[in-house]
Amino acid sequence: MESPTPRTEVRRLAERAIYDREVINAILDEAIVCHVGFVVEGSPVVIPTIHARVDDTLYFHGSPASRMLRSLKKGVAVSVAVTLLDGLVVARTPFHQSLNYRSVVVFGRARLVDDPDEKLAALQAVTDHVTPGRWEDSRPPTDTEVHGTLVLALPLDEASAKVRTGPPVDDEEDLALPHWAGVVPMSLVPGEPIPAEGVDWSAPDYLTDYQRPD
């Protein structure tokens, strides 16, 4: 895991490549959405979905009707990317424009989770990944619901992170130009919870004080 494979070796701007497991895990845990790529009849397909990490495994869930899951069910090669946008890097020239971001790309073979205990733990992980604390504060899934949900598992054996932070890097001769340069920070911010019809009490703390893990 700590040493790059040929596929995960980040070739562009190598100084941004990170193979440290804690960095990779933190990015996977903070991102709410991931993008899963797979191959259908020789052509690439990329689809967004929700994930959760449990130790060294990334789980996905979804309806059995989903094309992605139908394809993955057989156990197929996937590439999963998550990207956290941290800022717009505004340089003196478009050539040096950039983004501050933290991203992870994982490669591997996703397998269908058959074991009911592993499946239930994965569903809990996915729920608490999006809304930590929610699993305990909701009606547990029925056997039929668990049965009707496909869960896929991807080992985190082949993963790498890319991170860009800090100000723009302009050419020396451009530094005196009259163009403002710097970073516009960007962050994903929760709003006030909106209750569903019939819910006339306050949302729980884990939603009113919602925040992603650090």
Next chain:
Amino acid sequence: MESPTPRTEVRRLAERAIYDREVINAILDEAIVCHVGFVVEGSPVVIPTIHARVDDTLYFHGSPASRMLRSLKKGVAVSVAVTLLDGLVVARTPFHQSLNYRSVVVFGRARLVDDPDEKLAALQAVTDHVTPGRWEDSRPPTDTEVHGTLVLALPLDEASAKVRTGPPVDDEEDLALPHWAGVVPMSLVPGEPIPAEGVDWSAPDYLTDYQRPD
């Protein structure tokens, strides 16, 4: 474009599928980051990058050293996905947990942009896609910089959107449960611009009042 192809026909939760070009364009224009999937030696690879739409074409740019662009240079099949997260859908049971989101998936063959005028227009589009108004307020790229940047073009012929909005959809028999249910809105919010070293004047309005297109 308006009618789905077999690949873009959204099979899961069909009521969320949208083939309307204005909806698709608006999602592509609002998203800052996209995820590009392609096939390398039979295996899927997904990488985040910046894009911009010009009429019916999606452009990407990046360093010639990038593995993605090296591969795409030959003109390869890609799938591009963008996802805007609008809210966490908190249902009474994990089975109905969901996200409110707007996403677009595009399929097609990306070609390398050779024409210098098209390339320059694409670079302007990418710059102004991230920071509208920035191109005019920056040092124009030199011929060497333009030459040193690879730009790829993907026709928006085969694209579809998926959108989920609104409250959770719980089972009738769960509505009386004591669990709060509703939506936590999520949005990408800009912070105060941080000037680079040596920049001791205020950021321009297009950065202090930064907002994504509606």
